[in-house]
Amino acid sequence: MQALTNRAKLVERKPMNLLERLYLPAVFKGMTITFGHMFKKRPTINYPEKKRPFSPVFRGLHILNRDEEGRENCTACGLCAVACPAEAITMEAAERVPGEEQLYHEEKYAAKYEINMLRCIFCGLCEDACPKDAIYLSETFAPADYQRSQFVYKKEELLIPHPIHEPDAYKKALGNRVQRGKVNQ
Amino acid sequence: MLIAIDLAMILVKLVLIVIVVMASLLIAMYATYAERKVAAVLQDRRGPNRAGPFGILQPVADGIKLFFKEEIIPNLSSKFLFILGPSMAMLTAIMTSAIVPWGDTIHLFGRDISLQIADVNVGILYVFAVVSMGVYGIMIGSWASNNKYSLMGGLRAASQIISYELAMGITIISLLMVTGTLSLKEMVIQQQQGAWNVFYQPLGFLLFLICAFAECNRTPFDLSEAENELIGGYHTEYSSMKLGFYLFSEYINMFISSVIMSTLFFGGYDVLPFVDESAWGLSQNWMAIIGLAALMIKVVCFLFLFMWVRWTIPRFRYDQLMNLGWRILIPLALLNMLVTGLVVLLKMNHWHF
Numbered sequence: 418m419q420a421l422t423n424r425a426k427l428v429e430r431k432p433m434n435l436l437e438r439l440y441l442p443a444v445f446k447g448m449t450i451t452f453g454h455m456f457k458k459r460p461t462i463n464y465p466e467k468k469r470p471f472s473p474v475f476r477g478l479h480i481l482n483r484d485e486e487g488r489e490n491c492t493a494c495g496l497c498a499v500a501c502p503a504e505a506i507t508m509e510a511a512e513r514v515p516g517e518e519q520l521y522h523e524e525k526y527a528a529k530y531e532i533n534m535l536r537c538i539f540c541g542l543c544e545d546a547c548p549k550d551a552i553y554l555s556e557t558f559a560p561a562d563y564q565r566s567q568f569v570y571k572k573e574e575l576l577i578p579h580p581i582h583e584p585d586a587y588k589k590a591l592g593n594r595v596q597r598g599k600v601n602q
Numbered sequence: 603m604l605i606a607i608d609l610a611m612i613l614v615k616l617v618l619i620v621i622v623v624m625a626s627l628l629i630a631m632y633a634t635y636a637e638r639k640v641a642a643v644l645q646d647r648r649g650p651n652r653a654g655p656f657g658i659l660q661p662v663a664d665g666i667k668l669f670f671k672e673e674i675i676p677n678l679s680s681k682f683l684f685i686l687g688p689s690m691a692m693l694t695a696i697m698t699s700a701i702v703p704w705g706d707t708i709h710l711f712g713r714d715i716s717l718q719i720a721d722v723n724v725g726i727l728y729v730f731a732v733v734s735m736g737v738y739g740i741m742i743g744s745w746a747s748n749n750k751y752s753l754m755g756g757l758r759a760a761s762q763i764i765s766y767e768l769a770m771g772i773t774i775i776s777l778l779m780v781t782g783t784l785s786l787k788e789m790v791i792q793q794q795q796g797a798w799n800v801f802y803q804p805l806g807f808l809l810f811l812i813c814a815f816a817e818c819n820r821t822p823f824d825l826s827e828a829e830n831e832l833i834g835g836y837h838t839e840y841s842s843m844k845l846g847f848y849l850f851s852e853y854i855n856m857f858i859s860s861v862i863m864s865t866l867f868f869g870g871y872d873v874l875p876f877v878d879e880s881a882w883g884l885s886q887n888w889m890a891i892i893g894l895a896a897l898m899i900k901v902v903c904f905l906f907l908f909m910w911v912r913w914t915i916p917r918f919r920y921d922q923l924m925n926l927g928w929r930i931l932i933p934l935a936l937l938n939m940l941v942t943g944l945v946v947l948l949k950m951n952h953w954h955f
């Protein structure tokens with residue numbers, strides 16, 4: 418019969434000769450191979466001490482953004498929740514009362530904003546949907562936890578640190594976002 | 603006179619026993635660590651490196667973990683035998699170290715202390731007897747577990763030991779024809795003066811090495827604990843420190859057989875082959891210490907070989923194992939014995955037929 422591809426290989430089933438039955442030549446061959454591996458470079462890195470750099474488009478935990486004055490950007494329009502394919506986002510809107518201008522950028526804000534990290538697939542569609550640049554995906558993982566309820570991230574956990582009151586933490590949370598913006602443009 | 607017991611000698615021997623047992627345990631402990639490191643290195647991994655610097659405390663952590671595990675004794679097992687199994691495996695593993703000459707005599711506190719617990723004149727036979735007893739630990743434990751897989755593992759271990767013990771015994775016979783003594787100490791002294799036995803018995807050494815792998819139940823001969831066929835093999839039902847004993851006795855066995863191989867074929871505490879060390883003009887104590895170090899280096903090399911082979915070669919199939927034992931090793935060992943006998947006879951006859 419003609420083979421469909423010419424890659425077929427006939428398996429040889431002849432009985433082993435004495436040398437092969439002794440196994441020793443094959444054993445030595447294998448041992449030289451493994452010995453050679455002792456001097457190979459190891460691809461593993463020591464994780465918590467050393468971290469691999471993420472790609473600039475990495476999508477990790479969400480961050481709710483503030484503007485330069487530290488006001489929350491989100492206006493609770495719900496576009497992110499609608500865009501979310503995993504239905505991970507819930508929110509409740511509230512109206513800004515006079516005197517709260519320092520806190521919220523728009524007249525309407527999210528009083529409650531939750532993302533269920535167990536549902537989220539980190540697709541980044543919420544970031545794309547947001548008209549206010551209020552949400553973006555950072556470069557950190559959701560850490561492990563013992564309880565499911567702990568994976569529903571509240572607004573307090575999602576909000577970026579205040580840029581004026583805690584500038585260092587703000588910078589850290591921002592990460593490479595500035596450069597990332599350039600990549601996207 | 604028999605009554606005149608030398609109290610100081612008993613004390614010395616006791617101290618020696620404690621040191622040797624402790625050292626064996628310690629080395630076995632770090633053999634587990636070394637095993638994991640070697641495995642990692644051979645597989646381009648890093649191995650344990652979290653507990654202490656370079657993971658040096660890993661065996662301690664493992665030991666503590668085993669101690670705190672729940673101790674499970676199956677309901678339908680025979681309890682006495684179930685506990686006897688691992689104890690026996692451990693006991694026989696340690697017992698062999700009694701007759702190993704760890705070094706030359708040292709001179710301490712005005713006494714000549716031989717670094718050997720007992721110079722038994724049937725030395726090598728004692729080793730054989732005790733090592734073969736080791737399989738009883740496995741057999742008893744596996745039988746007492748009342749578990750089919752365990753029993754199967756135990757049976758495999760027993761039949762494997764029987765098959766390979768034969769080849770090993772025949773190899774030893776040819777070695778004995780060369781040395782003409784059973785005492786390990788005397789063998790070492792002979793090798794110190796002449797050449798190492800491995801030069802007289804290269805094939806014998808190879809056969810002995812293969813059999814030693816089989817006796818230690820090490821890969822590629824670890825059919826008695828073949829996970830993919832027998833769950834855990836003979837220690838399926840064991841947990842906590844009893845499991846620890848089984849695992850640990852394997853490493854002690856490995857250490858002891860490395861020592862025995864070094865002693866039988868590589869001159870024991872002899873430092874270099876074909877070199878007269880007494881010409882170095884070092885004091886007796888220093889010579890003993892250097893000898894001990896030399897023995898340890900040889901042992902470490904063997905341990906590495908054990909691990910290297912384990913992480914290279916897959917496990918044999920059972921029929922391959924038996925084929926190798928009965929149809930290749932035993933005939934080769936017999937051939938080796940015949941040729942050795944012939945040469946020894948010729949030599950005694952001053953090379954006349």
Ligand code: SF4
Pocket residue numbers: 497500501502503504505506532536537538539540541542543544
């Ligand atoms: S990243 Fe995707 S799945 Fe996660 S919340 Fe945003 S839109 Fe939903």
Ligand code: SF4
Pocket residue numbers: 490491492493494495496497498508527546547548549550551552
């Ligand atoms: S994060 Fe953006 S899209 Fe989502 S509710 Fe707030 S403003 Fe709207």
